[in-house]
Amino acid sequence: MPQGLIVAAFGRHFTLETHDGVRLQAHVRGKRSEAVVGDRVLWNTTQTGGETQAVIESVEPRRNLMHRQDLMRTKSFAANLDQVLMLVASQPLFSESQLTRAMVAAKSAQIELVIVLNKTDLPDAPLARERLKPYATMGMPLVELSIQHAREESLKRLSPLLQGRTTLLLGASGTGKSSLVNLLVPQAQSRVGELSQALQAGRHTTTHTLWHWLDQGRTGAIIDSPGFQEFGLQQVPAADLARHMQDFQPHLGGCRFSNCQHRQEPDCAITAAVTAGLISPQRHRIYLEILDELQTRRW
Ligand SMILES: Nc1nc2c(ncn2[C@@H]2O[C@H](COP(=O)(O)OP(=O)(O)OP(=O)(O)O)[C@@H](O)[C@H]2O)c(=O)[nH]1
Ligand SMILES: [Mg+2]
Ligand SMILES: [Zn+2]
Missing domain, CATH: 1.10.40.50 (Probable gtpase engc; domain 3)
Structure with missing residues (x-):
């Protein structure tokens, strides 16, 4: 059976990428949808009404899984990661509780986490830096960016961090995850939200988790995800x-x-x-x- 990589997840429907880089729509057999972005899967084809469809038969064992567990439900972000970039922004000033929760989830899944402070062009940047001081002191890797206003410098800081690795972008809505993807992978054309709108309507611009290759050789990848508000840690004893x-x-x-x-x-x-x-x-x-x-x- 051929192997594939899950590059997008929409409920029970998935996009899988074959060895040759061809992307196919696929669904899972059975009731439980266990695959998440980053999963390696074994797949097959079936004929339904004269149409050939890809079916995911099984998910290969995972190296790790980044997820959050609220009281009522589990939300898997992605699997088989080298690192998580947790984006925080100065405006609106980020929640330290959310940052800590993402850090605990990553640590319990044994995944490295890098804190990225974006929007350092905004006047509240010093406040954000002040709030991040304890994190620098405890030795957390920390990168400062202004994706919108210092594109070249942001690229220069990010590229060495991401080469040859699989990185999940995590963070509240409006912190600039999709902006970062567009900076690194211009052909991705991810939808970027108007901040004011996004915040007022409580809307998330990105609605699905999506895998993007960073290079032609398909060695490095960046995964965009929808912003989160709640971050339950019920998986942690x-x-x-x-x-x-x-x-x-x-x-x-x-x-x-x-x-x-x-x-x-x-x-x-x-x-x-x-x-x-x-x-x-x-x-x-x-x-x-x-x-x-x-x-x-x-x-
Ligand atoms: N001032 C400033 N604005 C930025 C910067 N980077 C991104 N933005 C703006 O922030 C807004 C939100 O950016 P997105 O990239 O859509 O944020 P997101 O994290 O993908 O949001 P969700 O998809 O809702 O989770 C957009 O209006 C961007 O133009 C920055 O460095 N400085
Ligand atoms: Mg987005
Ligand atoms: Zn004690």
Whole structure:
């Protein structure tokens, strides 16, 4: 059976790319649609009403899967990734909770994450940089861009990061994910939203996850995804949350109780690190917010 790559997902319908780079519309056999963008699949053809159609027979084992799990549903972003670029913007000022959630999801899936601050041309950029300081301090890779106003410089910073790798773009609506795809792959012509409209109507310009090759040799790829608002982490066991917080890691193991939840327990190394200014109070607050969520899960 030939192998293919899933390059777009629309519910139960997919676009798959063959070895020769031909793109075909395909659907999955059976009721469950398990394939996601980035999946390698085995496929076949069937005849329906005189038409030849591609059918996905099975999904090859995944190297990793980036997904979020809300209380009611699981949303898979993409599979078999080398890294995630998490886009944040200065206007409207990004949510640190969303950033942290994406970081925890990537860490628990063992996928590297790079923070990209876009729209540094806007007046609120210094505010965004201030908010990102703890992330730089904890050693997160951080890239600053102005896709709209410094195209050449943005390209120069991005290209070495993306060559030969599969990268998922993640971020709230309007942060510039599709603008970034258009900068890198001009023939992609992804729809870019009018910011004011997109925000007022709560609309997402990009509605589907889409794979784009970066080079003729098909070695590097960038995956555009729709902006998210909610980012549930129900896939993460509550007891694992602290070790997925990069700035907590150096202090773990130092608490008096081995099952310390780092709330208000005596001799807690994490709250001590917050008091000592080694962990930002904001990060600790977000940790507690997520922990509460995970401990009230319904199953
Ligand atoms: N000022 C400024 N605006 C930018 C920059 N990059 C992108 N934009 C604008 O931001 C708006 C949203 O950009 P998109 O690329 O559609 O954002 P997106 O992340 O793909 O949004 P969704 O598809 O809804 O998730 C557009 O109006 C872009 O022109 C930038 O560097 N500076
Ligand atoms: Mg988009
Ligand atoms: Zn503790």
